[in-house]
Amino acid sequence: MSVMLRKGVAERLQKYLDEVGQSGIRVEVTVPDRPEYGDFSSTIAFVLKAQLQQAPRAIAEEIVARIDKRPFERVEVVGPGFINFFLKPETVQQALREILAREHEYGRLTLGEGKRAQVEFVSANPTGPLTIGHCRQAVLGDVISRLLENAGYDVTREYYYNDAGRQMKLLGESVKARYLEILGQPTPFPEEGYHGEYIYEIASKIQESCGAGWAEASIVQFKEFAEAELFTEIKRTLSRLFRMPPERVFDLYYNESWLYAESLSAIDRAIAPVTNAKLLQWLRELGLAYEKDGALWFKATVLGRPQDRVLVKSQTGEPTYRLPDMAYHANKLLRGFDLMVDIFGADHQETYQDVLAALRALWEGGKLPKERAPDKIRVLIHQWVNLLRGGQPVKMSKRMATFVTIDELIDEIKQTVELADADSQGEALREDFAVNVVRTFILMRSADSHVNFDLDLAKKQSKDxxxxxxxxxxxxxxxxxxxxxxxxxxxxxxxxxxxxxxxxxxxxxxxxxxxxxxxxxxxxxxxxxxxxxxxxxxxxxxxxxxxxxxxxxxxxxxxxxxxxxxxxxxxxxxxxxxxxxxxxxx
RNA sequence: GCGCCCGUAGCUCAGUUGGACAGAGCAGCGGUUUCCUAAACCGCAGGCCGUGCGUUCGAAUCGCACCGGGCGCACCA
Missing domain, CATH: 1.10.730.10 (Isoleucyl-tRNA Synthetase; Domain 1)
Structure with missing residues (x-):
C-alpha cells in the first residue's frame, strides 16, 4: 500500500472504475464515524447506480469481488450498498514506516513547485498600533504563507498601504498639533485626528531630539516621522506574533505612492508598471469610465455591480482609494505570480468585488496579457473577532483610541500563565505560551465564523x-x-x-x-x-x-x-x- | 432596500465537493494516580443542526422563502 492508506483504497476503486469504463466518476473514500463500519468506507456504488443501471447493493458486491483485497482484513458490503474496508494491522504498520522514513519531509506538498505566490495581508495604514482587529488576518496571512511555502511556492508576503491618502495626512496633522501643544503653543486639534496616547509619545520624541526646531516643519515631515515610528512598532508587534525577526515579517511593503509617480527608478517601475493614470486610460478606452458632476466614475453597473463608483474626486482631483487598488492589483498580475491571495476583513466585502470586476474587464478587453488571468487572485474574507471583557463586547475605535492592541492582548494573557518551574527561562516560556494561546484561538475557527474572544477566559482559565x-x-x-x-x-x-x-x-x-x-x-x-x-x-x-x-x-x-x-x-x-x-x- | 457572512449541546466552536444512530473543548455529575508529568483518561447527562417548503435512494450539508445576529452599501481607507 502506498504512503497514504486512504489513497490506497481510492486507487483500488479507481482501478475498478477504469475497468468498467467509468473513469470519470469521482472516487470518494471516507473515514466512518463508527469503528464497526471499518477503517474506510465508500459510497461509490450509489453513484454508479445511474450509470450501470443496477441496484447499488449488487454493484457493491461486484466491486468487492473484483478488487485487490490483499491489504485488507476484510471488505464488507453493508445496508443498501456501503463498502467498508478493514485494514490488516501490517498494512497500517507499513504506513508508520513511511512516516518515519520521510521524517520532517512528511506532509510536504508539490503543488506549488516552481510557482510564485503572493499573499497580501494586514495592509493597515500606519496611523496607530495594530489592534485585535488586525490580529485575525495577521495570523491567517502568516499561516497561509507558511502553508503555501510548504507546498513549494516561492512566497512573497506583502503589506500594502495607502501612504498617499487622507488618513496619513491626518496622522501628520495630529502629531504636529500635539507637538505644538508640548511646546506650549496649543493649536486646534484636527477634527477627525487621532486621539491616542501614542501620538503624544511620538510628538515628545521629536521634541526631545529637536527641541522647538520643528515648530515650522511641514505636515509631511511630521507624517513621515510618525510613519517611520509606527512602522517600527508594527513590525515589532508582528515579530512577536509571527515569531520572526522584525525585518522578515513581510517581504515587501508596497506603497500606494508608487502608483502615482511617473518617474520611478527602473527597479521600482518593475513592480509598479501600471500607474493610476495608465489604469484610468485603459478604463476609458474600454468605455468603463465617465465624467459626472465634475468627478470621474467607474461604470461598475455594466459589469453587474450594484452601483457606479467615483474614481477621481471632483473637488481635489485626487483618486479615491478604489483607483489605486485597481492599479495595485493590475500590477500584481503583471508581476507574474501564479497565485495571489488577498486577506481582507468583512468590511471589504463590497469593495474588492469592484476591483475584481475591473480586472476581469481589463483582461477580457485585452489590456492585460492572456496568461495573467484575474482568476489567479483568491480573496479570503474573514469575519470580525468580538472581544469580550467581563462578558461585555469591547467597542473599539482607532481614532478615539479605545482599542486593545495586539501587544496588550499578548501581555495580558502572559501575566496569567502558570509554569511548573519558573526558572530563568520563565519570561520566554510565558511569552511562548501567550502567543500560542492567541494564535490557537484564532486558528481553531474558520475565517467565516464570527468569533468571540473572551479575554477573561483566555487570561483566567488559561490552563483550560x-x-x-x-x-x-x-x-x-x-x-x-x-x-x-x-x-x-x-x-x-x-x-x-x-x-x-x-x-x-x-x-x-x-x-x-x-x-x-x-x-x-x-x-x-x-x-x-x-x-x-x-x-x-x-x-x-x-x-x-x-x-x-x-x-x-x-x-x-x-x-x-x-x-x-x-x-x-x-x-x-x-x-x-x-x-x-x-x-x-x- | 441591496450584497456578503453566520445561526449545530448551557457556553465557545468543528462538521468543505450530501451518506449509515450529529462531534470536540469548557461548564455539570460520577469514577481513575505504588506505573513514562492527572494541564490526562473513562463514564453519565445534555441537540427536532433557527423555521418552513423543495431536490434526492439519502440533507446540518444543496435550492427557495421567512425569522434572528454581524459587516458593508462615501468624492474615508
Missing amino acids: NPVYYVMYAYTRIKSIFDKSGETLESVVSLESLDTQEELALIKKLDEFPQVVRDATEHLAPHFLSVYVHELAGLLHDFYEKHRVIVEANPERMQARLALVRAVQIVLERAFGLLGLKAPARM
Whole structure:
C-alpha cells in the first residue's frame, strides 16, 4: 500500500472504475464515524447506480469481488450498498514506516513547485498600533504563507498601504498639533485626528531630539516621522506574533505612492508598471469610465455591480482609494505570480468585488496579457473577532483610541500563565505560551465564523485553553524520550503495534498530508488546527492505556518509541505550519 | 432596500465537493494516580443542526422563502 492508506483504497476503486469504463466518476473514500463500519468506507456504488443501471447493493458486491483485497482484513458490503474496508494491522504498520522514513519531509506538498505566490495581508495604514482587529488576518496571512511555502511556492508576503491618502495626512496633522501643544503653543486639534496616547509619545520624541526646531516643519515631515515610528512598532508587534525577526515579517511593503509617480527608478517601475493614470486610460478606452458632476466614475453597473463608483474626486482631483487598488492589483498580475491571495476583513466585502470586476474587464478587453488571468487572485474574507471583557463586547475605535492592541492582548494573557518551574527561562516560556494561546484561538475557527474572544477566559482559565491540551501531548512524548534515553537509530519491528489505540494513532498520522493539502487548497488553516487537536487526543488516549517504556519487552518498547516518534514528527510539522512553539516541559 | 457572512449541546466552536444512530473543548455529575508529568483518561447527562417548503435512494450539508445576529452599501481607507 502506498504512503497514504486512504489513497490506497481510492486507487483500488479507481482501478475498478477504469475497468468498467467509468473513469470519470469521482472516487470518494471516507473515514466512518463508527469503528464497526471499518477503517474506510465508500459510497461509490450509489453513484454508479445511474450509470450501470443496477441496484447499488449488487454493484457493491461486484466491486468487492473484483478488487485487490490483499491489504485488507476484510471488505464488507453493508445496508443498501456501503463498502467498508478493514485494514490488516501490517498494512497500517507499513504506513508508520513511511512516516518515519520521510521524517520532517512528511506532509510536504508539490503543488506549488516552481510557482510564485503572493499573499497580501494586514495592509493597515500606519496611523496607530495594530489592534485585535488586525490580529485575525495577521495570523491567517502568516499561516497561509507558511502553508503555501510548504507546498513549494516561492512566497512573497506583502503589506500594502495607502501612504498617499487622507488618513496619513491626518496622522501628520495630529502629531504636529500635539507637538505644538508640548511646546506650549496649543493649536486646534484636527477634527477627525487621532486621539491616542501614542501620538503624544511620538510628538515628545521629536521634541526631545529637536527641541522647538520643528515648530515650522511641514505636515509631511511630521507624517513621515510618525510613519517611520509606527512602522517600527508594527513590525515589532508582528515579530512577536509571527515569531520572526522584525525585518522578515513581510517581504515587501508596497506603497500606494508608487502608483502615482511617473518617474520611478527602473527597479521600482518593475513592480509598479501600471500607474493610476495608465489604469484610468485603459478604463476609458474600454468605455468603463465617465465624467459626472465634475468627478470621474467607474461604470461598475455594466459589469453587474450594484452601483457606479467615483474614481477621481471632483473637488481635489485626487483618486479615491478604489483607483489605486485597481492599479495595485493590475500590477500584481503583471508581476507574474501564479497565485495571489488577498486577506481582507468583512468590511471589504463590497469593495474588492469592484476591483475584481475591473480586472476581469481589463483582461477580457485585452489590456492585460492572456496568461495573467484575474482568476489567479483568491480573496479570503474573514469575519470580525468580538472581544469580550467581563462578558461585555469591547467597542473599539482607532481614532478615539479605545482599542486593545495586539501587544496588550499578548501581555495580558502572559501575566496569567502558570509554569511548573519558573526558572530563568520563565519570561520566554510565558511569552511562548501567550502567543500560542492567541494564535490557537484564532486558528481553531474558520475565517467565516464570527468569533468571540473572551479575554477573561483566555487570561483566567488559561490552563483550560485547547492549546494546553495539544502542547501537553507534545511534552509527554518528549518526556518519554528523556526518560528512556533511547534515540531510535535502527529500523525496528513494528509487528507488536496491534492494539486499537496504536492503530488508531497511526491511521490518524496517515491523514496528515491530506489535511495539509485540504488546508492549503481551501486556504483554511483551521483544518490543520482541528486535526492537531484530534491527534493530541489520540496520543493522550494511548498514553493512558499503554506504557511505552517496558524494559521487559524490548521489541515492544522499540515499536512504541517509533510510534510516539512519528507523532512527535507530525506535531512538530503541524506546529511549524501553524506557527506554534512547543515547550520542552510544562 | 441591496450584497456578503453566520445561526449545530448551557457556553465557545468543528462538521468543505450530501451518506449509515450529529462531534470536540469548557461548564455539570460520577469514577481513575505504588506505573513514562492527572494541564490526562473513562463514564453519565445534555441537540427536532433557527423555521418552513423543495431536490434526492439519502440533507446540518444543496435550492427557495421567512425569522434572528454581524459587516458593508462615501468624492474615508
